[in-house]
Amino acid sequence: MFNKVIFGSIFVATMALAGCSSDKHASLEQVQSDVKVVQTKVDNLEKDVSALKQDADIAKGEAARANQRLDNQATAYRK
Secondary structure: OHHHHHHHHHHHHHHHHHHHHHHHHHHHHHHHHHHHHHHHHHHHHHHHHHHHHHHHHHHHHHHHHHHHHHHHHHHHOOO
16 A cells, blocks of 8 residues: 555656656747747848948938038138
C-alpha cells in the first residue's frame, strides 16, 4: 500500500512537471515569434527613416540653394 502511494505521488509529480515544461516551451515559442515580428517591424522602420533622411537632406540642400539665390537677388537690388 505504501509503495502504491509513493509511486502515485511520483507519477503525479512527473505529470505536473511535464505539463509545466510543455507550457513554458509554448510560451517560449510565442515569445520567439513575437521577437521575430518586432524585428521585422524595426527593420522596416529603419528603411523608412533612412529614406526620409535622404529626402530631408535633399530638401535641406534645395533650401540652402534657394536662400543663396534670394541673398544674391537682395544684394543686386540695393539702392
